[in-house]
Amino acid sequence: VKLLERSPYPSFFQSWGWGEFKKEQGWTVQRFLIRNQMKEAVAGCQIFRKQPLPYFTFTWIPGGPFPVDAHSLTSELFQRLKNQLQVRSHLNYLRIYLMRPVEHGLVQILCKNMLRPLIFLNSGLSVLINLKSSDDEFFRNMTGKHRYYVRQAQKQNIQWKFEKPIHLIKDFSLLMAEMARIKKKPKLSLSAKTLERLVSLCPE
Numbered sequence: 655v656k657l658l659e660r661s662p663y664p665s666f667f668q669s670w671g672w673g674e675f676k677k678e679q680g681w682t683v684q685r686f687l688i689r690n691q692m693k694e695a696v697a698g699c700q701i702f703r704k705q706p707l708p709y710f711t712f713t714w715i716p717g718g719p720f721p722v723d724a725h726s727l728t729s730e731l732f733q734r735l736k737n738q739l740q741v742r743s744h745l746n747y748l749r750i751y752l753m754r755p756v757e758h759g760l761v762q763i764l765c766k767n768m769l770r771p772l773i774f775l776n777s778g779l780s781v782l783i784n785l786k787s788s789d790d791e792f793f794r795n796m797t798g799k800h801r802y803y804v805r806q807a808q809k810q811n812i813q814w815k816f817e818k819p820i821h822l823i824k825d826f827s828l829l830m831a832e833m834a835r836i837k838k839k840p841k842l843s844l845s846a847k848t849l850e851r852l853v854s855l856c857p858e
Contacts, residue, residue, distance in 0.1 A: 657687070657698045662724050663754040665717025668700045671856035676702055678851065686738060688719060688731055696726040699735060713739055713748045727760060732767040823849045 658664050666672060673683040681702040688697040699719035704712045719735060721727045739748060749771065752760075784791075793801055827846040834843035844852075 657695060657722060658720060660722050661720040663720055665720060665753050667717040668698070668720050669856060673700050674855050675852050680704070688735060695722065697721045697731055701739065709744050711744050711746045713746055715750045717751065717753045727763060729763050729766050732763060736767070820850065823853065
């Protein structure tokens with residue numbers, strides 16, 4: 655936990671609480687410290703594994719590995735991580751989703767150690783939003799289409815609430831169920847009981 659707090663690119667999906675939550679969803683969770691030659695911890699990694707078929711392991715690393723500083727992710731680190739994750743007598747399929755800004759040096763490291771996936775499980779694009787920027791700056795960085803969507807939403811008198819009482823969790827569960835129904839994707843929906851458990855494991 656302390657290592658994640660030190661990272662310039664912390665991800666909720668690398669948090670202890672999220673790992674405990676995924677355990678209850680049927681995933682095997684492993685946590686690694688990656689050290690340099692001086693035995694200093696330079697990165698951490700929480701991995702999620704499932705074995706859908708005999709001798710086939712699916713390994714998923716969302717938001718990781720996370721470095722202790724911006725220069726800790728090296729080619730050597732990725733190679734060491736891959737060696738640790740090898741499963742003997744198994745076909746091990748590994749996917750990593752870093753969830754951090756793409757930099758030239760990082761692209762070189764990824765191209766050397768990883769392959770571009772043939773099947774995309776998530777969007778290829780992410781958006782970083784500076785919450786300290788003004789509303790005008792925020793709107794200027796939007797496309798015209800999305801500015802229109804925001805203005806339409808503002809007319810609906812949407813109320814934002816940052817609380818964790820049970821009734822809000824139930825409301826959120828109902829909202830997710832409605833969205834899943836509209837999009838015809840039932841797996842997007844989470845029950846109120848599941849959300850309550852997630853909140854209890856991730857109190858902050």
